[in-house]
Amino acid sequence: MAKKDKDDDEFRPxxxxxxxxxxxxxxxxxxxxxxxxxVGRGSTL
Amino acid sequence: xxxxxxxxxEKKFIGSHLLVAILALxxxxxxxxxxxxxxxxxxFYPYLKPFIKSYYQGLTVHGVLNALVWTTxxxxxxxxxxxxxxxxxxxxxxxxxxxxxxxxxxxxxxxxIPILANEATVLFTFYPPLKANWAFYVGLTLxxxxxxxxxxxxFMTFAGWRKENPNVRSPFVAFASILTALLxxxxxxxxxxxxxxxxxxxxxxxxxxxDPQLARTYFWFTGxxxxxFWLLPAxxxxxxxxxxxxxxxKMFSDSLAxxxxxxxxxxxxxxxxxxxxxxxxVPPVWKFIHSMLTFGVFFPSxxxxxxVVASLEHAGRKQGGKGALAWIxxxxxxxPSVAAQLxxxxxxxxxxxxxxxxxxxxxxxxxxxxxxxxxHFHLTVATAVTLSFMGISYWLLPYLTGRKLxxxxxxxxxxxxxxxxxxxFSNAMHIVGLLGAPRRVPLGLAPYVPAEWNSRLFQVGVGxxxxxxxxxxxxxxxxxxxxxxxxxxxxxxxPMAEAMQDPALTPDWLDRWAPWIxxxxxxxxxxxxxxLFDMIKNIALTSPGFRVW
Numbered sequence: 001m002a003k004k005d006k007d008d009d010e011f012r013p014x015x016x017x018x019x020x021x022x023x024x025x026x027x028x029x030x031x032x033x034x035x036x037x038x039v040g041r042g043s044t045l
Numbered sequence: 046x047x048x049x050x051x052x053x054x055e056k057k058f059i060g061s062h063l064l065v066a067i068l069a070l071x072x073x074x075x076x077x078x079x080x081x082x083x084x085x086x087x088x089f090y091p092y093l094k095p096f097i098k099s100y101y102q103g104l105t106v107h108g109v110l111n112a113l114v115w116t117t118x119x120x121x122x123x124x125x126x127x128x129x130x131x132x133x134x135x136x137x138x139x140x141x142x143x144x145x146x147x148x149x150x151x152x153x154x155x156x157x158i159p160i161l162a163n164e165a166t167v168l169f170t171f172y173p174p175l176k177a178n179w180a181f182y183v184g185l186t187l188x189x190x191x192x193x194x195x196x197x198x199x200f201m202t203f204a205g206w207r208k209e210n211p212n213v214r215s216p217f218v219a220f221a222s223i224l225t226a227l228l229x230x231x232x233x234x235x236x237x238x239x240x241x242x243x244x245x246x247x248x249x250x251x252x253x254x255x256d257p258q259l260a261r262t263y264f265w266f267t268g269x270x271x272x273x274f275w276l277l278p279a280x281x282x283x284x285x286x287x288x289x290x291x292x293x294x295k296m297f298s299d300s301l302a303x304x305x306x307x308x309x310x311x312x313x314x315x316x317x318x319x320x321x322x323x324x325x326x327v328p329p330v331w332k333f334i335h336s337m338l339t340f341g342v343f344f345p346s347x348x349x350x351x352x353v354v355a356s357l358e359h360a361g362r363k364q365g366g367k368g369a370l371a372w373i374x375x376x377x378x379x380x381p382s383v384a385a386q387l388x389x390x391x392x393x394x395x396x397x398x399x400x401x402x403x404x405x406x407x408x409x410x411x412x413x414x415x416x417x418x419x420x421h422f423h424l425t426v427a428t429a430v431t432l433s434f435m436g437i438s439y440w441l442l443p444y445l446t447g448r449k450l451x452x453x454x455x456x457x458x459x460x461x462x463x464x465x466x467x468x469x470f471s472n473a474m475h476i477v478g479l480l481g482a483p484r485r486v487p488l489g490l491a492p493y494v495p496a497e498w499n500s501r502l503f504q505v506g507v508g509x510x511x512x513x514x515x516x517x518x519x520x521x522x523x524x525x526x527x528x529x530x531x532x533x534x535x536x537x538x539x540p541m542a543e544a545m546q547d548p549a550l551t552p553d554w555l556d557r558w559a560p561w562i563x564x565x566x567x568x569x570x571x572x573x574x575x576x577l578f579d580m581i582k583n584i585a586l587t588s589p590g591f592r593v594w
Binding site: 008014015016018019020023026027029030037038 | 201295297350351354355358359361362364366368369370372373394395397398399401402405408410411412479545558
């Protein structure tokens with residue numbers, strides 16, 4: 001059985017939330033940039 | 046507590062996989078930079094005649110050896126290690142696994158001969174109507190069948206363990222490895238049918254023509270889950286090994302890890318049409334359904350990102366890391382295995398973003414068949430996967446051979462040079478693709494290249510040069526380690542991170558196989574069945590073969 005440390009109970013992955021927030025913002029920015037290229041090339045591409 | 050001991054024979058068997066994998070990488074990687082140099086206008090191919098006759102022959106060698114041979118051999122060796130070590134038992138039928146391994150070796154040789162003779166210059170996707178010598182298709186078939194046979198050996202080993210441990214939660218590393226081997230068995234049915242019913246009889250002259258649309262559909266039945274066959278072994282390391290190496294961290298959640306692997310099994314096959322958005326023979330409604338399922342894979346991918354980063358954060362905090370991001374600096378960056386896998390993970394963030402844009406039905410029209418695509422998959426298979434495998438080999442080779450890793454500082458430098466080279470190369474490929482540069486084209490010879498592409502194509506060449514140096518560093522470290530006279534003083538500790546919560550508390554339904562397998566097969570039948578039925582009913586074996594290079 002895995003040993004459970006006191007630190008494990010207190011661990012809150014706040015840094016992980018920060019990393020994933022940066023990821024989602026970057027994702028939206030890049031996706032939108034490419035979408036704007038699509039729109040810029042016209043609707044009959 | 047003393048760790049489980051693999052026998053010398055088992056270590057040699059796993060090491061044999063690494064040997065073939067690294068040899069394939071060594072040869073295949075020679076040609077990667079040549080492609081990049083060609084794009085930059087430094088064409089070395091004329092100097093390689095008569096051995097290599099064209100850019101496309103070089104591209105075929107690069108793609109087949111790096112994307113298919115390096116990965117498949119490394120993965121089968123790593124999965125074999127994981128299953129035996131995590132279950133603490135030898136292979137149930139080692140002869141079966143050996144037969145599988147040698148079938149794969151014979152297959153590689155059979156495929157390599159026509160490739161080197163310029164009789165199979167069909168790139169690693171081998172799309173018809175490009176036609177290869179029959180030996181190429183036989184070789185690929187043997188590689189796939191050999192990997193199936195090795196997979197059966199792993200399944201038998203797992204079944205033996207389960208019989209003796211009916212109510213015990215399976216160790217995550219063994220569970221995930223078996224699932225990866227199972228995914229491979231399911232998804233390779235596509236290329237198996239493609240080769241055995243069309244390409245092989247066609248190459249032998251038994252049928253006159255081929256149906257390229259049906260062949261592409263079979264190929265992508267395998268082609269996309271192939272990405273997960275590459276990625277899942279890297280994920281196994283990221284989930285369950287890297288946190289331990291990075292700072293004695295624990296896996297954040299055994300349950301989340303298992304759930305994400307199950308969803309990968311269910312969703313990774315029935316979405317191949319997102320590679321065929323511009324194929325005229327696939328009805329749009331099925332492309333739409335596959336695009337939605339592709340976005341479904343975003344969820345286990347984000348679960349993986351969350352669990353892996355949280356496990357690493359746990360390690361960073363244990364080492365005294367503070368703040369929202371400063372804990373990252375406290376991870377064990379001086380360990381080459383850790384540095385390689387962390388850097389692979391960082392670039393995979395961008396690979397994931399590129400994947401989502403590729404998968405978007407409309408946005409894909411901007412990117413399809415442009416240099417953006419190789420830019421993207423050099424972040425995934427050539428970095429997230431390959432750099433992670435390199436990182437794993439930095440502890441696995443010393444473990445298997447009992448020899449010290451030669452010059453760890455060089456190994457750290459190798460990881461960083463790969464990271465930097467790939468940023469330069471891949472970024473330039475993405476941008477030049479967005480500017481309209483096609484993929485699979487020797488751009489150095491193209492008369493239509495506008496001035497605005499030139500600086501980016503130069504960067505492609507620079508990135509390729511740095512990657513060449515990095516690849517040479519890796520091979521040097523591997524060779525010097527294999528020949529190192531300095532032995533390890535104690536057996537190398539296999540990095541196995543405990544889960545924060547006792548795996549025994551993981552819900553039982555996350556350790557039951559039948560419902561997930563039936564669900565996977567049912568979904569495949571639902572979303573591929575009607576289209577394949579229609580395509581097969583209307584099969585048109587009319588296209589002649591072409592050998593254009």
